Amino acid sequence: MEFRKNDLVTLEIEDCGIDGEGIGKADGFTVFVKDAVIGDTVTAKIIKAKKNYGYSRLMEVLKPSPYRVEPKCEFARQCGGCQLQALSYDQQLVFKTNKVKGHLERIGGFTDIPMEPIIGMDELFHYRNKAQFPVGRNKEGKIVTGFYAGRTHNIIENRDCALGVAENKEVLDRVIAHMEKYGIEPYNEATGKGLVRHVLIRYGYFTKEVMVCLILNGNKIPKEEQLVKSLCEIPGMTSITINVNKKHSNVILGEEIRLLWGQEYITDRIGDISYQISPLSFYQVNPMQTQKLYAKALEYADLHGEETVWDLYCGIGTISLFLAQKAKFVRGVEIVPAAIENAKENAKLNGLENTEFFVGKAEEVLPREYKKNGVYADVIVVDPPRKGCDETLLETMVEMNPDRIVYVSCDSATLARDLKYLCERGYELRKVCPVDQFGMTVHVETVCLLSKLNAKQHIEVDIHMDELDLTDAEKKATYSEIKEYVLEHTGLKVSSLYIAQVKQKCGIIERENYNKPKSDDAKQPQCPPDKEKAIKEALKHFGMI
Numbered sequence: 001m002e003f004r005k006n007d008l009v010t011l012e013i014e015d016c017g018i019d020g021e022g023i024g025k026a027d028g029f030t031v032f033v034k035d036a037v038i039g040d041t042v043t044a045k046i047i048k049a050k051k052n053y054g055y056s057r058l059m060e061v062l063k064p065s066p067y068r069v070e071p072k073c074e075f076a077r078q079c080g081g082c083q084l085q086a087l088s089y090d091q092q093l094v095f096k097t098n099k100v101k102g103h104l105e106r107i108g109g110f111t112d113i114p115m116e117p118i119i120g121m122d123e124l125f126h127y128r129n130k131a132q133f134p135v136g137r138n139k140e141g142k143i144v145t146g147f148y149a150g151r152t153h154n155i156i157e158n159r160d161c162a163l164g165v166a167e168n169k170e171v172l173d174r175v176i177a178h179m180e181k182y183g184i185e186p187y188n189e190a191t192g193k194g195l196v197r198h199v200l201i202r203y204g205y206f207t208k209e210v211m212v213c214l215i216l217n218g219n220k221i222p223k224e225e226q227l228v229k230s231l232c233e234i235p236g237m238t239s240i241t242i243n244v245n246k247k248h249s250n251v252i253l254g255e256e257i258r259l260l261w262g263q264e265y266i267t268d269r270i271g272d273i274s275y276q277i278s279p280l281s282f283y284q285v286n287p288m289q290t291q292k293l294y295a296k297a298l299e300y301a302d303l304h305g306e307e308t309v310w311d312l313y314c315g316i317g318t319i320s321l322f323l324a325q326k327a328k329f330v331r332g333v334e335i336v337p338a339a340i341e342n343a344k345e346n347a348k349l350n351g352l353e354n355t356e357f358f359v360g361k362a363e364e365v366l367p368r369e370y371k372k373n374g375v376y377a378d379v380i381v382v383d384p385p386r387k388g389c390d391e392t393l394l395e396t397m398v399e400m401n402p403d404r405i406v407y408v409s410c411d412s413a414t415l416a417r418d419l420k421y422l423c424e425r426g427y428e429l430r431k432v433c434p435v436d437q438f439g440m441t442v443h444v445e446t447v448c449l450l451s452k453l454n455a456k457q458h459i460e461v462d463i464h465m466d467e468l469d470l471t472d473a474e475k476k477a478t479y480s481e482i483k484e485y486v487l488e489h490t491g492l493k494v495s496s497l498y499i500a501q502v503k504q505k506c507g508i509i510e511r512e513n514y515n516k517p518k519s520d521d522a523k524q525p526q527c528p529p530d531k532e533k534a535i536k537e538a539l540k541h542f543g544m545i
Helices: 089-106 167-182 223-231 287-301 318-324 337-349 362-370 391-400 412-423 479-491 496-505 531-540
Strands: 008-012 022-026 029-034 043-047 053-063 130-137 143-150 155-157 196-203 210-218 236-244 257-262 266-270 271-275 308-311 331-333 355-359 379-384 404-409 427-435 445-452
Touching: 008 022, 008 029, 008 053, 022 043, 022 089, 029 043, 043 531, 089 412, 130 155, 130 167, 143 167, 143 287, 167 196, 167 210, 167 223, 196 379, 223 236, 223 257, 266 287, 271 318, 271 337, 287 318, 287 379, 287 404, 287 427, 308 318, 308 362, 318 331, 318 355, 318 404, 331 337, 331 362, 379 391, 379 412, 391 412, 404 412, 412 427, 412 445, 479 531, 496 531
Parallel strands: 029 053, 210 236, 308 331, 308 379, 331 355, 379 404
Antiparallel strands: 008 043, 022 029, 043 053, 130 143, 130 196, 143 155, 196 210, 236 257, 266 271, 404 445, 427 445
C-alpha cells in the first residue's frame, strides 16, 4: 500500500528513535511519530512521506503504553525542549542506555561493550542552572518570552519552565513589566529592529547567587537604574549585565559585556571546587549530576599524585581543577580566551598551583606542545563539543601514547566515531558509563575509559649498521630498562631523547647525528635537571658510568 501526506494510520509503537520519537509500521511502511511512546497504540497523520518511511503527527492515543505518564508541563508537546516528558523516568534511562550502546555498535563497530549502569538523576525537575529566554511579540501584539517551538523561532510563552529554577519567573516578570512600562520594544528577527533580544539567567545551585544578563540590539536599555532597583529585590541577586549583540543573525550572545550592577560573575561549586561563572562561560547546566559525571571521570583517570594530565576543551577549568586535586600537573586547552582567563582565576580561587592553561584550538595546541616542546601526558581527558574531536587531535593523542584516555561526550554518535579511530590505533575500550545530565530530554552524557593495549606483536624495523656499533657500556641496559628503572625509583617518566642526551654528556654516545633536529631552527626539548639526575643514577646502577 502506498501512503501519502495527510493519510491517517493506526500504529502500535514498537521502538523509539534517537530523537525520542515513536516508531511504528503500517503494512511494512515505517512511520516516525513525535510524542508517541513505546507500547502506545495511536492514530497518526502523515505529514511527510518517502518511499519506505514517513513522518507523522500524533492525533490520538487509542491505548496508552504502560510507560506513558502525564507530562508535568502543559507546553511539553509544543515546546522543543523536553522530548521525553510523557515517558516514565526508568524508561528514559533505558532509552538513553540503548542510544549510547546502539551508536557504539553501529558507528563504532564495538561488540561486548563494557557498559556500566547509567547514573540517573535524583531531582527530575528544576535542575537547570542556566536558561536563555527569547523575547518577542505574539500575534496579539503582547510582549512574550519563553522558548522556541521545536524547529521554529515561534515563541511558546512560558516564564516558569519545569526544568528551570523558580527565580527565572521572578526575573522575567520584572523585565517584561519594565519593558511594558517604558515602551521598550523586543527584537524582531524579521526586520532586525527592536532592542531586547534575550534574557540570560544563571543560578548558583549551591551559593544561591543569581545572574541576569540582558542581550540587547543596542548599547543600553532605557531607565537602567529603575530596572536594576527592581531586579535587586530578588533574593540572591549578584550580577546584572548587558550583552551587546547588533548582528542580524540568530547567534544569541555578542562579545561585549557591560556591568550594570554588582559583579561580572557568580560563584558556584562542584564538589570541593569553586568556580567563577560569567555570562559567556561554558558551565554544565546540571550541577548535581555534573558532580557525579566528574567523579566518574576522576575514577577512570585513576590518578595517584604523580601523573601529568592534559584536559582538552577545558572551558573555565571545570574538569581541570577537579583533576588537579589528584594529579601532579594538569594542562588545559580552550579556544575561548575569556574562558582561559576564568580558568586561571578559578585555579587561584581554589589555591591550585599545579595547572597551566593554553588559549587555542586543541587540535593545534596539543601537537605544538608535544612535537616542539616535548610535553607529554600520562592521562588525557577530552570533553569536546557535539562535533567531537578533530582527526589531527586524535592523531596527536595516539602519538603521545598516554596510559589512559578519558573521553567525556555529549553526543554518542561522534563519540563512537572517535573511539573507533583510537581503538584501531592501539587503545582498548575498557569502560563506558552513561550519565543522565538532562532529564526529560533525549540528550545523554557518556564517560569512557580507554587504555593502551598490551600488544603482543612483532614489527619489522630497518636498522642502519652504524647503529649496531655499540660500546660495551651501551650493551648493559636498553632504553626501556633505563626508563623502567627511573620510573620505579623516582616516579619520573623519561623519553629516549632525554636518555640519549644524558648519554652524550657522559661520553657514552659519540655519534655526531644522533637525535639531531631535522632543521637548523627546529627547537629540541632539553632534558630537565631532575630527569638528568635520575637518568645518571640509572646509568650508574647498570654500570654504564
